[in-house]
Amino acid sequence: MAPNTPLFLSQYSASDRPESTPAPANRRTLSPRDTGTSDKFDNDDASWHGKVTTRTRITACTTVAADNEDPFSPSSDPEDPDIPEHVPKVPKDNELEDELENHPRLQTTMLALLGVEGNQEAIETQLAQMTNEETIAALLCTHAAVIKRLDNLAALMAGGPTQTPPVPNPVSPLFHEEQVRTHVYPGVFKDYIRRIAREAMLDKTLEAYGRDRQERSLFRTVMAQLALQLPTFKRANLPPKYLLDDQLAIAHVVAQVKSQLKHVRHKARNVLLTGMNPKDPPGYIPPLDEPSRLLWRHFMGGNTTMSDDQVTALLDLRPLLCTWFAFLRLATIHNHVSDALRNVSQWDQINCRLAQMRTLPVNYTRHWHRMLCSKDTQLFGPAPMRADLDIEQLACPTHAEVNARIAAQGARE
Incomplete structure (x- = not known):
């Protein structure tokens, strides 16, 4: 550091200042009025700040004017006494x-x-x-400033990309078996299972309604739809560890799904038996058009936005579906009125008939469909009361009846 800086200048009293040294030509003498203080200005010093100055004479530097004083100079005198020097x-x-x-x-x-x-x-x-x-x-x-900037960059690089921490699973004091056993399925899950089950029953290619191991059964169709649900839906409605393929959790879900399917089948049975109970409206067994509309609305979740004419026009475009409804109603009524079949589920009987029909040729199936629709019109076309029905006739066409019809048609040709 140069010796002409204030840090290396020694101080002395005002009486020791030399008086014979003339002031440099490039300086002007400041009066107390210009400086705001009563002390005297020493022309031998480079600058004066209202305090004692040094013995060393500085002649090479120029003095900054009082009105243009450099605020960043370490020798500047602050006007406010509360502000520290060098600010x-x-x-x-x-x-x-x-x-x-x-x-x-x-x-x-x-x-x-x-x-x-x-x-x-x-x-x-x-x-x-x-x-x-x-x-x-x-x-x-x-x-x-450089060190601060490097620290900020190091902190950003160490932090990495910002990620939302995963929500931890709630800690339960119960064992896993108790958590699964006491799990309560919300109404949203039950409504979802019943809805997709009703929609699946509209599929005329369904092969079984109660046999769970059948490839195209109602149960397997519903479970396939459940597997397509988002993990968030499963995590919110199913038992713990179901997403981890825990066998205990899967068995609990299967039992719940079967319970909901039983509820759906029971509701469909009540619709198919419309008019069989004299105390229930309408008091008679309606023709096929009316139960077809009732079944379609039931399987579509109680759709009430369409009128009867609109539903009828929709069903006219699907004649095989109406034939399917006729088969379901006649098989259910036969199981209901037969004393020998009181302890047999009508859905098991329907499953057996469907399995039998899959082994027969297409020509046989066509004749069976025509005989089924003709018999439904003959029995329920006049909208009879239950007391007017012949119980012996309340059955689907038998194998012998279908073969006889095929033989008669072949003889005519």
Whole structure:
């Protein structure tokens, strides 16, 4: 550091100042009115700040005017006694432009604070004009800013991409077996199972209603639809560890699905037996058109947005579905009125008939369908009461009757 800086200057009393040394030509003497203090100004010093100065004479430096005093100079005298020394004075709004023009270092500092890159040549010029104290202060500030920026970058690189932490499963004091056994299925899950089961019963290609191991059974169709659900739905409605293929949880879900399918089949049976109970409306057994509409609305979740004519027009486009409804109704009524079949489920009887029909040729199936629709019209076309029905005739066409019809048609041809 150069010896002409204030840090290396010794202090002495005012009486020791030399009085015979003339003031340099490039300086002007400041009066107490200009400085705001009653002390005397020593022309031999480079600058004076209202305190004792050094013996060393500085003749190579020029003095900054009082009204343009550099706020970043370490020798500046703060106007406010509460502000510590070496703190720059913030210019007022109306003096900002003048201060920036008179103090280029202030302009560079403000550009650095705003994050704007300044002129490199101007910065080099300012560094060359700085004193040792100002240069050291600028270097320290630069090093501190670089270290802070590196720390921020290191923290960002160590943190990695921001990810939402997974929601932990609630901790339960019960064992897994107790959690599965006490699991309560919400109404949303039960409604979902019943809805997809009713829609599956509209499929005329269904091969079994009660046999769970059948490939195209009602149970396997519902379980396949459940497997397509999102993990969030399964996690919210099914027992713990079901997504992990836990056998205990799977068995509990299978039991719940079978319970809901039993409920769906029971509701469908009540619709198929419409008119068989004299105490229930309408009091008679309606023709096929009316139970077909009732079954379609039931399987579609109680659809009431369509009128009867609209539903009838829709069913006219699906004649095989109406034939399917006729088969389901006649088989259910036969199981209901037969004393020998009271302990046999009508769905088991229907499954047996479907398994038998799959082994027969297509020509046989066509004749059986025609005989079935003809018999339904003969029995229920006049909308009879139950007491007027011949119980012996309430059965699907037998194998012998179908073969006789096929033989008679072949003889005519």
